[in-house]
Amino acid sequence: MTSSRPSTATSPEPPTAAAGRRARARNGKGGRGGNPYPYLFYVPAGIVYTIVFLVPTIMAFYFSMTRWTLFDSTFVGLENFTDFFAEQNLRIGFQNTLIYAVTTSGLKVVLGMALGVLLTSRIKLRGFLRSVVFFPVLVSTVAVGITFSVLLKPDTGLVNKALALVGISGPDWLGDANTALLSVALVDVWKGVGLATVIYIAGMMSIPRDYYQAVAVDGGGAWHRFRFVTLPLSWPATNSVIILSFIGGLRSFDLIWTMTRGGPGFTSDVIASIIYKQYQAGFFGLSTAGNVILFIVVTALVVPLTRFLSAREVAA
């Protein structure tokens, strides 16, 4: 890239000398001090990344096919994987992971966009509302999890007491197999929607005002402004929110673990919580098989999703 630039522009030296130096820079060797952008700069980050992330990720494929105690391992082929899918409880985890990721990212898109529209409008207390919606993003997940498990308790919980005031008797949110996973997903949305909102706000603020004026000239109202300007032009924001929250949803563990421990029974287990349970039980091979499955699920879904979304972005 450097070399394509006319060489005399910034250089007080004779052109030939500067060009020579630049040629050396391009080769990456020779000259005093070598390349001005040495690959040596990758080394510290590269060492940590390789040892702590890359090696375990690659070794996981081998260890997932073993019975393993950390100190020695016996090769058992695909047994761990067949175990994983043969057991009802583990299959539920697989299903729940998908439900959880789809629900949380879907709700974050819808609510994040709604809040984004609201908080870019000329509403009073806008700054206050933005802060209030965003703050949960910075609070620890464990703290949020504990607080909401208390608020969602069946008899004493604030949520059911509030519902009782309007004559609804709320369920045992976290203790009922039908609502446990969904309740955790809703708390996840509560905690994460602030991030989606600020992404949307950033996207919507960058939409030129002329478009809105054009709609006004054509006699369009608020709905037209949203439908024909805000919605299509905040597509890049939607794109990021979907990808971010979908990856986060697939990998989610801490909130589910603090709120339900995967219960009641195994009904709200996800792959990540099964990995932890198998690890605690000492089934390291099986736990790692869970990790490999999660890896495959994430890449198999996220890579095509990214392609699809960015293709749409170009089209739009």
Added chain:
Amino acid sequence: MRALRRSGPELVVVLLAVVIFVVPFSFMVLTAVKDEVQSAELDFGWPTSWPIVQNFVEVIEARDYVLLRAFLNSTILTVVAVTLLVVFCSMAGFVLQRRAGRMRSVVNFLVLSGLIIPPAIVPTIWVLQTLGLFKTLPGLIFVEVAFHMSYSVLLYRAFVAAVPRELDEAAMIDGCTGFRLFFKVIFPLLRPVTITVILTTSVAVFNDFVNPLYFLPGDENATVQLTLYNFQSQYSTQWNLLFMDIVLITIPPLLAFIFFNRKIVAGMTAGAIKG
């Protein structure tokens, strides 16, 4: 009348937001300052007595001052991990943006992989065990650095793109290349993005629960998030202390939020859109 019609829906929305987002936090604080008996009711009632200091002291003294040690551990963890992240990722992001070649596509691929791939837990434990770093603070520090690396490199790469190359060239003419070029000329210019990286990654590392749970278990060198997790089972009767712990742990992110709200939001949205 028109004023009412305009501000009517507004009022509803503001009220809703307050109920949904402010009530849980008020509940935390109220429960933290109640006495043991009243806090067990777990309702939204106004405290009948205010044993704030007593609750504070009790939660600090609990289990031989585990919370103080946890705060110390979390501080060391956050400061060291974030420092390493800033130094390593700014260097990597700089070369990644400036130097074309096959190496660049390899590194870009690795950075994106780091963003997407969930870490393989037990194999990581195995690696740390082999190096003698499992269940040690340095081990956890390296884990945090590795897992937050991709995000930070992307932020730095994006920011370096806005630093004009003419600057590098001028410095090179003065004989500055490599380390001197970077640390004397470029790094000081990256200050805004460095602040963003510091803020977002320290909140993430300080709030991290999963990695300490796996890689630094046990009570003697717990991090703050783990004390919460451990108190949860131990203090099923002393809700006031559990919530006092929650409040204390929420103070550092709250301070970051009060002073650097804009920076944090800017960093998170930039990271999201670039990533």
